[in-house]
Amino acid sequence: MTAVHRAVLEAQGPVLQFDQPLIEQDRLSDIPVVVNLFGTKERVAAGLGVTPDGLEGLGEFLAALRAPTPPDGLRDALSRWPMLKAALATRPKIVRSAPVQSVVHSGAGVDLSTLPVQTHWPGDAGPLITWPVVVTRPYSSEPENTGRYNAGVYRVQVLDRDRLIMRWLPHRGGAAHHRSWAQRNEKMPVAIVLGADPATLLSAALPLPETVSELTFAGALNGARPRLVPAKTVPLYVPADAEIVLEGWVSATDTAPEGPFGDHTGYYNPAEPFPVMQVSAVTHRNAPLYLSTYTGRPPDEPAIIGEVFNRLALPTIRAQIPEVRDLWLPPAACSYRIAAVSIDKRYPGQARRVMMALWGMLPQFSYTKMIIAVDDDIDPGNWDDIAWALATRMDPSRDVMMLENTPMDYLDFASPQAGLAGKMGIDATTKIGSETSREWGSVMHTSDADMAFADKLVGRILPELRK
Incomplete structure (x- = not known):
């Protein structure tokens, strides 16, 4: 069955x-x-x-x-x-x-x-x-x-x-x-x-x-x-x-x-x-x-429920951490072991403050072993967006925060001790102010006028793309 x-x-x-x-x-x-x-x-x-x-x-x-x-x-x-x-x-x-x-x-x-x-x-x-x-x-x-x-x-x-x-x-x-x-x-x-x-x-x-x-x-x-x-x-x-x-x-x-x-x-x-x-x-x-139901490696019903509860939790999270724009808990990561969060970044060190606030906010986040913080131009639910942010906005020697001996689900066999494990925070946001000594590059964007022209022309040449 x-x-x-x-x-x-x-x-x-x-x-x-x-x-x-x-x-x-x-x-x-x-x-x-x-x-x-x-x-x-x-x-x-x-x-x-x-x-x-x-x-x-x-x-x-x-x-x-x-x-x-x-x-x-x-x-x-x-x-x-x-x-x-x-x-x-x-x-x-x-x-x-x-x-x-x-x-x-x-x-x-x-x-x-x-x-x-x-x-x-x-x-x-x-x-x-x-x-x-x-x-x-x-x-x-x-x-x-x-x-x-x-x-x-x-x-x-x-x-x-x-x-x-x-x-x-x-x-x-x-x-x-x-x-x-x-x-x-x-x-x-x-x-x-x-x-x-x-x-x-x-x-x-x-x-x-x-x-x-x-x-x-x-x-x-x-x-x-x-x-x-x-x-x-x-x-x-x-x-x-x-x-x-x-x-x-x-x-x-x-x-x-x-x-x-x-x-x-x-x-x-x-x-x-x-x-x-x-x-x-x-x-x-x-x-x-x-x-009845089963529990196992996702996908399963609890993982699908977790995706919905993730959306329900966003207003509560935003009420406590106003700069949070979106949050994704990948179901494949057992629903809560990894979190990606996008923020409206305004000052140096803000990504680390948000990550620590999330770990301490709800009991569920005490079991989140990795948080990836990204800017609000990144979709935290898109692995390709996250990979691009990690590749272009994160330096491992500067932007990785490690914690030791924090609470963890005792079913996590990767933990060195049952119920205790480390946590990793990765700041994949654009670095501003005292976070960097270099001038940051500008992100490339196609202009709105050019996008509108392309959409109109492609729609005439390949009308099936509009469906």
Whole structure:
């Protein structure tokens, strides 16, 4: 299934549904598997409730959530009404019955082997849930206070018929909540939502401010209040219209080796201990669907989502670093390991200041091992433009900045130590003022009049070039 999925994704093909997935030998599942939901940037944008052209507006909304400013007069207040309406829509609507609880298996009736959870790569340790929305809350909160919930997309390994392994890294919200329960030696209630609506799933992956609940923010994307229902066996509320929910308790102390599994780097990551979840109930719709994906060397769905999130992050970045004009995180570089940024350069040393600001701004950039800064006449998303800037505006002895012992994704096997690595900043901007003692050359440009003449003449000689 992974091989079929990857071939269709690389061809920018449609969403796929496997009607009768083979679980083992002759045993078929009656739960269809859906993959490639986010296989194109257009489908990711649709999941966020906008067209690709509307991503900039949504990015500005996210930037305003991080640093809201008071309305400046009536005109500005009215212009902010769509944001206010979206914010109000995040208040959840609590219901007492829900499609996701049409069928309930609890206690001895729980059997995770009935779910068509994929084993994606030949070297994988076993079945791996790849699109779970994991819902948690901190120890000090009440179940009704959904504003304090965290919803994150983590890797979940199926251990046996009623146990799972939760792979959440220490800096993620779910891990922070787990620590708050473990410090009191208490197990933590968890709900794993499988087949959440696209807005909820993407909200769980978005880098939202810590004060904004991912679960309820989906209401802003959908333009409607999210419907939540009390879980059957844990003190949590869950999305009422999801396909499947796994309820249970994560131990304060029990761990099991998770992995190895193929990861977004294109390598298998080693097995490591992570907390164990005891599943207390499985609830689902009548005739549910199981949503799945794979992670591997790009392209994959997370890389495509990362390209869209890159565009969403631009307004937030510009609000903090106004001289930034554009930013590109090449998907082939595992989405965030390399960044190219174009700036409106005005003073010596500005490129280095921007690079250091990016590394310290968002948690995602702490894992970016190389930043290439270019002028605003360079398209940072065009490797040919970047190569020309590197070849003509960068001197290795002067324009390369090296840092040591900085945070790094521990899955980066190139790092000398797990979790610690160097960073490189390359200043490929035009050198001005005290940055150089030479007179800089002038970039060649064809005049507008000559370009217009050429376009008109070529259009007459080779009309097919105009198509």
